[in-house]
Amino acid sequence: MTEQRIGIIDIGSNSIRLAVYERTANGAHRVIDGGKRPARLSGEIDEQGRIRSEKIDELIGILNHYRLICAHHRTGRIRAVATAAIRNATNRDEVVERLLNETGLAVEVLSGEEEARFGYLGMINTIDIREGFLIDIGGGSTEISLFRDRTLVQSVSFPFGCVNMTRAFQDDSGMLADDDLSVLEHAISKALDQEPWLSWTPGLPLIGVGGTVRALGKLDQAATRYAFPLTHNYAISSSNADAIFDQLRTMPLDKRRKVPGLSKDRADVIVIGMAILRVIYRKLRSTHYLICGAGLRDGLFFDTRFTNQSRLDDVLGYSVRNLSLLHPEAPQPHLMQVNRLSMQLYESLKKQASLPARTEVWLDAASSLFRIGASIDYLQYAKHTFYLIVNSNLNGLTHREIVLIAAIASFKSKSRFRQQVAEYRELLDEADIEIVAQLGMLLQLAVALDRSETQSIGRLAISVSQGTLKLDALTCSGPLDVERAEVDELSKDFRKIWQLTPILHSPYIV
Incomplete structure (x- = not known):
């Protein structure tokens, strides 16, 4: 019997994702369902800066599908948010109104600062780290945050991401020419210069959330045949990241789609995403990359579930x-x-x-x-x-x-x-x-x-004497015959490792 289920929908510029969280009767939390649909909203903006009508129709269809999944799980609440593509669209209000009228979902359009805060919350509640920079390269925006002593200090959102910059700089074959790379890097560097605080704290790790850095992590693990099947909290050196970038940039798109570790729906935007990442890494003078598998949806979950204390101390x-x-x-x-x-x-x-x-x-x-x-x-x-x-x-x-x-x-x-x-x-x-x-x-x-x-043993006194580990049950609620037999049976193996023989004494044992 569940007490509550929450559906979190993230309408990103590159993809639309669903996560259904369950709180069990004894207070545990887990994800019980989810979904991901490609959107590429940042690539569907017309000359007037509007999201095209047919793309809104597609978005409505996806949201209604997610709403049915949430209804199937009897979710008590659905929280839907939108990021850069809808935030920056000139027909933003029209899009939000249509979504409400045709799906019943009141979509929150997050500011860049809110997006950065929720991404930070997802990261800081899943990685035990004191300080660093956090980056989230989305389809239509990039958020960078500085945190010290596990507290968010400052953040900024830039209006460039892997989808809208791919549209601007990458040719139809998926290649990024040297000249175009130089122009791209110069444009990003110029934007970063408008935020001088980014260069004030060198020597910190750069923690990445979102699809670009997760893809980088999977590519590095595939290349090194890494043994552990988890990208969360996975460190990557700048030299490894640069080698992966150089390899992918020289590949036409059809070959890139076959690279081990790279999903097909990420292949066309990964090069531009990594180009953005590398410029920012150099500007921050970071020590290494650290992949975070959690992010915006996780931050929204913590914010929704633990309203008064959303940041975990432990x-x-x-x-x-x-x-x-x-x-x-x-x-x-x-x-x-x-x-x-x-x-x-x-x-x-x-x-x-x-x-x-x-x-x-x-x-x-x-x-x-x-x-x-x-x-x-x-x-x-x-x-x-x-x-x-x-x-x-x-x-x-x-x-x-x-x-x-x-x-x-x-x-x-x-x-x-x-x-x-x-x-x-x-x-x-x-x-x-x-x-x-x-x-x-x-x-x-x-x-x-x-x-x-x-739980018969209350107070236990432990002492070591002449190769013996004395376990004196000073207080106990009953005979310890079973416990004594188990300790005796274990004593030989324990002695092999600790060079001590455990012996249990209690008031009930003469």
Whole structure:
């Protein structure tokens, strides 16, 4: 039983997208449906700056289709927004009125600043980063924002994008001549000069949202045969981006459509989009590109759902809680007990193992998610937990950290771990194997300490003495026979990794 569903429709200059968000009865959020239709509205402007009537008819048809999908899902609200193409059209009011009359949707026409703010909100709630520049190259506009200490400082919207600039500079074969590239770069650079603050803070990453940078990420991953199937939070060097640009610019359009990693509906505008991106990167004197898979629609969702506090303070914490609530088969009291005991064990043993500080974050997440695989099959939940973590939207982490947390949450043995991560091996180093084994075994011990899932252990005193890990249950609500048997069974494997034999004592055990 769902409490509420929200439909978000983004009428962009290049495409029209739908995302249907669901809030489940226990408070988790997820996307349950979506759609994407090419629009190229920025390429359908006549000499008077009007969107052509036949294009409006096409837009109405798409919106009515999306409205039916939302009705099928019984959405409580549909929020539809339009960006640069409709914003800049001379018949903007007529378009909005027709859309209202013929679809029933009151479309919000976002200003450039609003568009930048929602894009920032989508990014800052899904990537754990303190400062940088954010760029969104759309079909008819480009937004650039500066954020410091996770707070939006300044933003600007320029009236050029990958569609309207492709129309102006690229020939019919899809080629961009040297002279045209020079003129394009000069025009963009001149526009950027009107905003001097863009050059005041060099040395920051350039985070990109939108189709152009997502396409760049997929192209780079295809070229390097990258192991992890996710572009969100993926870093690209300027040299790699330049090499991809140079390769694509020399290709006619028919060949470009066959390039691995590049979708056919992006092939005709990717070169101009990347040309814009590169000029801005150089102007900002950025360190590298970072791809963000979230964007405007995600920002609109957060703004709609969390009206009073739309910016998250803890990206990873929210994401872990949300993923756990999406797979609620494991009792929450048991998960909380295992998490508490895991972190207490970590605190007691971290100095002995010289564990890096970030490992605390990994164990915290893994000990909250270790049972989500039971939503598929309890008997093999560890295997399914690994798969779900690797293939879910776990935000606030690098790709390497996602794999490590999945491995910790599902750890059984080093040999099994090596098999699990074989396809992601290039992301890991040899030291990661030992860290996963140590943290995975701490988690297994914490699970054993609540094997009856009754949270019997209250206060637990932990001490190390002469190769023994003493676990004294100072307070407990009943006999710990099951827990003691589980700890004894685990002790041999635990000793192999930690060189300590765990022994559980309680007032009920003589």
